[in-house]
Amino acid sequence: MSNAEESEHRRLARNLNELLQELRVAQAGVQILFGFLLSIAFTDKYSTASALVHVTHLVTVLCAAAAVALLTAPAAWHRVLFRRGRREDVVAAGSTFMLAGLGFLATAMAGTVLLLCEVVLCGWVAVLIGAVTLVVYAGLWFVMPRLVRDTSSKLGDDITDI
Numbered sequence: 272m273s274n275a276e277e278s279e280h281r282r283l284a285r286n287l288n289e290l291l292q293e294l295r296v297a298q299a300g301v302q303i304l305f306g307f308l309l310s311i312a313f314t315d316k317y318s319t320a321s322a323l324v325h326v327t328h329l330v331t332v333l334c335a336a337a338a339v340a341l342l343t344a345p346a347a348w349h350r351v352l353f354r355r356g357r358r359e360d361v362v363a364a365g366s367t368f369m370l371a372g373l374g375f376l377a378t379a380m381a382g383t384v385l386l387l388c389e390v391v392l393c394g395w396v397a398v399l400i401g402a403v404t405l406v407v408y409a410g411l412w413f414v415m416p417r418l419v420r421d422t423s424s425k426l427g428d429d430i431t432d433i
Contacts, residue, residue: 283358290345290365297369298342301376304383305335316390324389331382335373339371369415377408 308331311317317328345365352361385401392400 283362286362287349287358287365290362290369291349294342294345294365294369297373301335301338301372301379303341304376304379305332305339305355308332308335308379308383311386320390324386325381327386329388331379331386333351334379334382338372338379340373341368341375344368344372373412377405378410379404382409 308328311328317324321326324368344363345368348361348364352358381401381404384404388397388400391397
């Protein structure tokens, strides 16, 4: 069946299923990261760490918590709005939540790398590696797909957003 022949109901069902599958991938990673970050505060090394490490850790935990909230919100929306004819709202909000959640996850990952590098290397090298990590995530997850989308759109390809 071509996209033109696909009914609106089927398109929304497919989009919702694809969104939920994508969320499953991201949720597992962010939940493991969140657990790891929570455990750091209970180590002996943490009690003697610098204020920079403590602040970086707190910001990173908060980013991971925001990512968990945003990446699990679409499942909650789906459950609350299940069978109420609001699938389009769930897909639209879920897509927004997912993109924001991925942004917080990228920041949490960069913060985690920064924490590790600060303990191992200290100083500006750790900050540089953390910043490069954030740039790599932003490039792979947001910039490159947008460039591909924009290039494909200019070539006349039929691209539909979720």
